[in-house]
Amino acid sequence: MTPEILAIIVISIIFVLFIVIGIFIFQKNKGPKKDSTKKEEEARYKAYEVEILNELSEKSGYSLSVQNVVEIIIGSLRDFVDYSAVSYMLLFPEKIVFKTQLKKFVSLKFIEEVRAKMIDSVSVLSNSDLGTMKIEETIWGETLSDQADERVGSFFNIPLVISGKLAGLLTVADARAGFYKEEEMSALYKIARQAADAVTRLQGAVESEKSKLNAMVASMTDGVVMTDSDHRIIVANPAAKKAAGFENKKDLYMSDLVLALEGKIDLKDKIEEGIRLDKTFVSDEISLPSGFFKIVVSPVKDAWKMLGCVVVFRDMTREKEVERIKEDFTAMIVHELRSPLDSIKKMAELMRASDAKKEKRDECFQMIYSSSSDMLELIGNLLDIAKIEAGKFEILKQKSDIKKLIQSRILFFDIAAKDAKLRIESFFGKDIPIDVEFDPHTISQVLNNLISNAIKFTKEGGVVAVQVLLHKNGADIIKEAKDLGINWFIKNNIINVPDSLVVAITDNGIGIPSDQIDKLFNKFIQAKSTFVDKKGTGLGLAITKSIIDSHGGLVGAESIEGEGTTFYFTLPI
Amino acid sequence: MEEIKKQYLLLLSEIIAIEAVVLGPIAILKAKNIPGLDVDNNGKAVDVKGDMAEAVKVLVDVYMELSSRATGGVIDLIFQKYPQIHRIK
Numbered sequence: 001m002t003p004e005i006l007a008i009i010v011i012s013i014i015f016v017l018f019i020v021i022g023i024f025i026f027q028k029n030k031g032p033k034k035d036s037t038k039k040e041e042e043a044r045y046k047a048y049e050v051e052i053l054n055e056l057s058e059k060s061g062y063s064l065s066v067q068n069v070v071e072i073i074i075g076s077l078r079d080f081v082d083y084s085a086v087s088y089m090l091l092f093p094e095k096i097v098f099k100t101q102l103k104k105f106v107s108l109k110f111i112e113e114v115r116a117k118m119i120d121s122v123s124v125l126s127n128s129d130l131g132t133m134k135i136e137e138t139i140w141g142e143t144l145s146d147q148a149d150e151r152v153g154s155f156f157n158i159p160l161v162i163s164g165k166l167a168g169l170l171t172v173a174d175a176r177a178g179f180y181k182e183e184e185m186s187a188l189y190k191i192a193r194q195a196a197d198a199v200t201r202l203q204g205a206v207e208s209e210k211s212k213l214n215a216m217v218a219s220m221t222d223g224v225v226m227t228d229s230d231h232r233i234i235v236a237n238p239a240a241k242k243a244a245g246f247e248n249k250k251d252l253y254m255s256d257l258v259l260a261l262e263g264k265i266d267l268k269d270k271i272e273e274g275i276r277l278d279k280t281f282v283s284d285e286i287s288l289p290s291g292f293f294k295i296v297v298s299p300v301k302d303a304w305k306m307l308g309c310v311v312v313f314r315d316m317t318r319e320k321e322v323e324r325i326k327e328d329f330t331a332m333i334v335h336e337l338r339s340p341l342d343s344i345k346k347m348a349e350l351m352r353a354s355d356a357k358k359e360k361r362d363e364c365f366q367m368i369y370s371s372s373s374d375m376l377e378l379i380g381n382l383l384d385i386a387k388i389e390a391g392k393f394e395i396l397k398q399k400s401d402i403k404k405l406i407q408s409r410i411l412f413f414d415i416a417a418k419d420a421k422l423r424i425e426s427f428f429g430k431d432i433p434i435d436v437e438f439d440p441h442t443i444s445q446v447l448n449n450l451i452s453n454a455i456k457f458t459k460e461g462g463v464v465a466v467q468v469l470l471h472k473n474g475a476d477i478i479k480e481a482k483d484l485g486i487n488w489f490i491k492n493n494i495i496n497v498p499d500s501l502v503v504a505i506t507d508n509g510i511g512i513p514s515d516q517i518d519k520l521f522n523k524f525i526q527a528k529s530t531f532v533d534k535k536g537t538g539l540g541l542a543i544t545k546s547i548i549d550s551h552g553g554l555v556g557a558e559s560i561e562g563e564g565t566t567f568y569f570t571l572p573i
Numbered sequence: 574m575e576e577i578k579k580q581y582l583l584l585l586s587e588i589i590a591i592e593a594v595v596l597g598p599i600a601i602l603k604a605k606n607i608p609g610l611d612v613d614n615n616g617k618a619v620d621v622k623g624d625m626a627e628a629v630k631v632l633v634d635v636y637m638e639l640s641s642r643a644t645g646g647v648i649d650l651i652f653q654k655y656p657q658i659h660r661i662k
Contacts, residue, residue, distance in 0.1 A: 121595045125643050127650070156597040161641035171597075182602050189639050196641060 045187040048080045052195055066090060066160055066167040067097075069195050073170065074101055081184055084150070084175045085110065085141075088160075089118045090168040091126070095134045105145035106175065113152045114173050121157045125166050150175035156185050158192045163200050163207075223293075223313030225257065229306055231271055233257075243313040245289050257311070260288065265295055271309045274299045278306075291317030336378055340371035347371075381539040388546045395442055395550045399435040402443075402501055402571070403428055406466050409447040413455060421460040424451070429469035429484045436501060436573050442547045443571070449540035450505040450567045457565070458509035465506045471570070473498045489558045489566040497554065500570040508564035517557055521545040544569070577657065581625040584655045585610065585618035585632065588648060592636045595644055603635050630661040 055072045070088040077086055087100040098115055115135070123130045155173035159166060170192060174180070214235070217224050223240030227233055236252040244260040246252055254268070261267050264286040274281055274297045283295040296312040347364040387393040410424050417424045447466075454464040467486050471477055477494050481502075488506045512520070521541050548555040548569045559565035585604075592600035593616050601616040610628050611620035621628050636644050652660050 117597070121597075124591060124595050124647055125640070127646060154598065156599045157595065159595070159640045159643040161643045164642070166643045180599075182599065182606075185599050185602075186639075193638075193641050 041183065044080070045184075045191075048076065049187075049191045049194065051076055052191055053198060057198070066162050066196075066199065069162075069192075069199050070160065070168065070170050073192060073195060077172070078103060081172065081180065081188065082174065083172045085114060085173050087111075087114050087118060087171045087173070088168055089115075089122060089171075091122060091130075091166065095136055096122075096130060097136045097138075099138045100140075102139060102141035102144070104175070105142055105148050106150060107146070107148045108144050110148070110150060110152060110173075110175070111139065111144070114155065114171055117152070117155060118157065118169050118171050121159075121171075122166070122169050125159060125169075153177035154179040156180060156188075158189055160192065160196055161200075162196055163203055167196075222315060223311075225252070225311040225313075226300070226308060227254065227271060227311070228308040229275065231268065231309075234308070239315070240311075240313055243288060243290055243293055243315070261286075261295070264288075267295075267297070267311070270295075270297045271311070274309055275306050285316050285320070291315060292320045293317075333378070333382070337375060340375045343371040344368050378539075381543060384543045384546075385539060388543070393546060393550070395439045395547070397437045397439050397551075400438055400440045400443075401434040402436060402438075402468060402503070403432055403434065405440055405444060406447060406468065406503070409444060409451060410466060412448075413451050416452070416455055417464065420455050420458070422455065422458050422462040422464060424455075425463060425465045427465065427467040427484075427486065429467075429480075429486075431470055432468055432501065433470070433573060436571060438551055438571050439547075443551075446544045446547050446569060447503075447505075449544050450569075453540070453567070454505050454507040454509065454565075458507040462508050465504075467504045467506065469502050470573075471497055471500045471502050477502060488568075489560055489564060490568065491558060494554060494556070494568075494570075497570055498572050500553065500572045502568060502570050504566050504568040506564060506566040511561040511563055512557065512559040512565055513561055514559070517559065520557055521555065578621065578625065580655055580658055581621055581629065582618045584651065584658055585612075585621065585629060586616065587651050587654075588629075588632060588636070589616040589618065591647055591651065592640075592644065595647065596636070596639055599639070600636065603639070604632060607632050607635070626659055626661050629658070 052072055055075070067088075067090060070090075074086050074088070077083070082103075084104040084106050085100050085102050087098065089099075090097040096119075098118070100111055100114065115137075119131055152173050153176045155171055158170040158172075160168040160170060172180070172188070217235060217237045220237055221239055223243040224235065224237045225233055225240045226235040231254050233252055233254055238247070241247050241249060241252055244252070244257055246256055246260070249256070258267050265283050270281045273279065278299050278301070280299070281295075281297040285292050285294055292315075294314040294316055296314060298310050298312070300307045300310050344367075347368045351361055351364045384393060406426055406428075410426055413424060451464065451466065458464055465487075467481075467488065469477075469480055469484055469486060471480060477497065478490060481488060481490070481504075486504070488504050490504070494502075520538070521544070545555050548571075552572050553570040555567075555569045557565060557567045589600055589604045589612065601612060601614070604610060604612045604616065604618070607628055608631070609621055609623040610618060610632065611622075612618050633648055636648070652658070
């Protein structure tokens with residue numbers, strides 16, 4: 001082997017060695033670089049994901065719509081993937097909203113193709129043909145180009161699901177074919193899903209609050225209707241439906257309300273005015289088939305914009321009724337005062353006549369005395385009612401003997417009973433205590449009222465019975481009375497009565513219709529029947545109730561029309 | 574056996590086709606990644622090896638995840654056309 005050949009061999013070996021070492025070094029460096037690129041990609045996905053979730057979290061305080069979610073995703077999408085257009089479609093019952101942001105110049109055909117693909121997707125997902133639905137379209141970003149003639153080369157659709165329901169679709173499209181890598185598409189699906197999940201969770205919390213609010217609105221006695229800024233009704237509580245005469249209608253529409261209020265107020269006009277001028281409107285009392293109402297129309301706004309209007313139907317029916325009852329009451333009192341005054345005036349005129357005989361003058365004196373006594377009694381009752389209303393009616397309890405009190409009252413009414421040709425009886429059960437704490441003056445007033453009423457409404461030959469029994473807590477009062485041989489009209493048991501005296505005044509008079517019993521103790525409402533055709537204001541029973549209430553007792557009445565009535569009261573011992 | 578496999582391939586092809594409408598071409602890419610499933614570039618299932626019911630389940634799960642479960646109803650409708658195929662849920 002010549003030295004030249006040897007040199008060539010050595011050089012060749014060195015060259016091969018360099019190549020081998022070079023390949024080794026290249027291979028050795030290639031692995032970490034690949035890993036590092038992958039890690040960089042992952043970090044980029046993660047950063048994008050965090051950015052979107054952070055933004056969602058920041059904005060969730062005041063906005064939770066699916067539109068906000070897609071706009072947040074789109075807002076930073078350009079940092080994540082390249083695209084020609086990103087579009088979203090939101091589904092509403094009456095329309096589809098289609099919005100596209102263009103990053104590059106594309107043709108109208110490109111947009112139409114994207115829209116068609118999205119319509120196909122949502123049609124399949126919703127299992128209905130949405131191709132004929134009204135589409136509200138908005139395009140922003142770059143302008144459409146007449147020169148561009150690219151078609152959609154690559155795209156992917158991301159369904160947006162909020163609370164388990166398809167709310168829309170997000171589509172990323174590019175003119176380049178096969179442009180998107182599986183990894184970046186998968187990452188975007190994941191991010192969109194996490195964003196939608198975050199909104200679902202927040203909406204769950206909002207829905208929970210909303211359902212509490214709805215329950216509250218539903219239970220309100222005033223009618224409440226809320227509209228959005230387009231005057232569509234979004235909430236109408238049962239009271240509002242009832243007020244407008246649509247009690248059984250599931251969904252209330254603005255046209256229903258406008259029709260119900262036609263000729264009374266122009267509701268649409270008032271709502272528009274309220275929103276435009278930020279002003280509350282309050283109507284006069286208006287009469288609707290279900291009663292009297294005041295309509296209040298108030299604009300509703302948040303910190304940024306007008307959200308709609310709230311219409312309140314304030315039910316004035318009760319106030320109107322109370323007003324009418326008070327007017328009737330005043331008219332009745334005026335009448336009751338005027339009649340005796342008229343009599344007094346006439347008697348005085350008669351007495352002034354010089355030729356009036358002594359006998360006639362005595363009769364006049366008697367009538368003047370009687371009429372002025374009636375007036376005094378009425379004024380006394382009115383004063384008592386005024387004291388009761390003002391909380392100044394005083395009860396002075398002291399150890400008293402009910403038996404003695406009743407006997408003295410029976411003696412007092414003996415003449416009146418004889419005049420009316422009827423009998424007053426009394427009955428006292430066993431072991432009636434003689435030292436029960438009550439106010440003898442006011443209980444005497446109660447007895448006077450109940451006994452005089454009984455005499456007034458019992459025919460000739462009738463009987464008024466004053467009966468007293470001692471009730472033990474927990475015992476059956478009707479059985480207690482039966483065991484003592486008490487005959488009365490109480491058929492419904494009086495329950496939850498502590499140890500008490502039960503005093504009952506029973507007559508066999510004309511009786512009271514059952515539907516009038518509840519009105520007996522109301523100072524402004526008189527029972528309507530032959531019961532009140534007789535003289536009287538009914539104030540005595542209202543005063544009786546207040547006196548017994550002040551003693552911690554119960555008062556009530558039961559009656560059979562044509563047979564008689566039992567009024568009763570209890571005095572705790 | 575061949576008949577049931579044919580049914581599986583038809584079912585798989587139908588699911589991939591409908592998901593390609595719903596999600597786009599990613600539906601085919603994802604189908605190609607399913608172990609034991611051979612899918613051509615048009616999304617047609619040409620072969621399935623091993624547990625065929627399991628392959629269907631894995632594919633459906635992938636689509637359910639991508640669509641946030643919105644596609645469940647569509648897939649149910651497709652399964653109704655193949656009563657002889659046992660669906661693993």
